[in-house]
Amino acid sequence: xxxxxxxxxxxxxxxxxxxxxxxxxxxxxxxxxxxxxxxxxxxxxxxxxxxxxxxxxxxxxxxxxxxxxxxxxxxxxxxxxxxxxxxxx
Numbered sequence: 469x470x471x472x473x474x475x476x477x478x479x480x481x482x483x484x485x486x487x488x489x490x491x492x493x494x495x496x497x498x499x500x501x502x503x504x505x506x507x508x509x510x511x512x513x514x515x516x517x518x519x520x521x522x523x524x525x526x527x528x529x530x531x532x533x534x535x536x537x538x539x540x541x542x543x544x545x546x547x548x549x550x551x552x553x554x555x556x557x
Contacts, residue, residue, distance in 0.1 A: 469493035524548040
């Protein structure tokens with residue numbers, strides 16, 4: 469979390485399921501690419517990263533409620549999602 473100038477974090481297609489809360493320390497982060505991971509939830513304080521513009525969560529199974537929660541949490545961020553699944557977690 470000492471990479472204060474990092475603008476793009478691409479962890480796509482990796483075997484991760486959780487983002488640590490410390491990610492909010494990436495104060496210049498503009499793009500977070502989680503495509504094809506198992507990360508189905510973002511840290512609740514991710515909205516404190518005011519520079520965040522894009523989050524890509526395609527390839528992740530999220531139901532309608534989970535998607536709505538993400539959109540509500542980050543209203544000014546472009547969030548890429550697959551169509552919601554008919555699943556419950």
